[in-house]
Amino acid sequence: MAVARTDAPLMANCIESHAGEAAPVAIQPLGADQLTLFRDHLLRLPPECRGARFGMSVGDRFIRQYVTTARALSTTIMAYVEDHTVRGTAELRPVGDSGSAEVTLSV
Secondary structure (H helix, E strand, C coil), X not given: CCCCCCCCCCCCCCXXXXXXXXXXXXXXXXXXXXXXXXXXXXXHCCHHHHHXXXXXXXXXXXXXXXXXXXXHCCCEEEEEEECCEEEEEEEEEEECCCCEEEEEEEC
């Protein structure tokens, strides 16, 4: 399935939830200045989860380069943030010049 690429953010505002005394959570787009949060999330994944996410065994160096490439490709990244820490992401990454994109998830 082809997905049309757009420069408009997927969500204009954060979706926030405040449950009792629990820390606030939000689903929000990550900007270029927040990619360290994305990198740190991926680096926290244990080896078996990294393998499931990337389809192969990857080390820290690969993840750092992947995040740099995400910025260069203008990848759209939505993050589930809990207590100022990214706990899950959804990425929409352009594939070639065809207007197609790849969607990936990590938690």
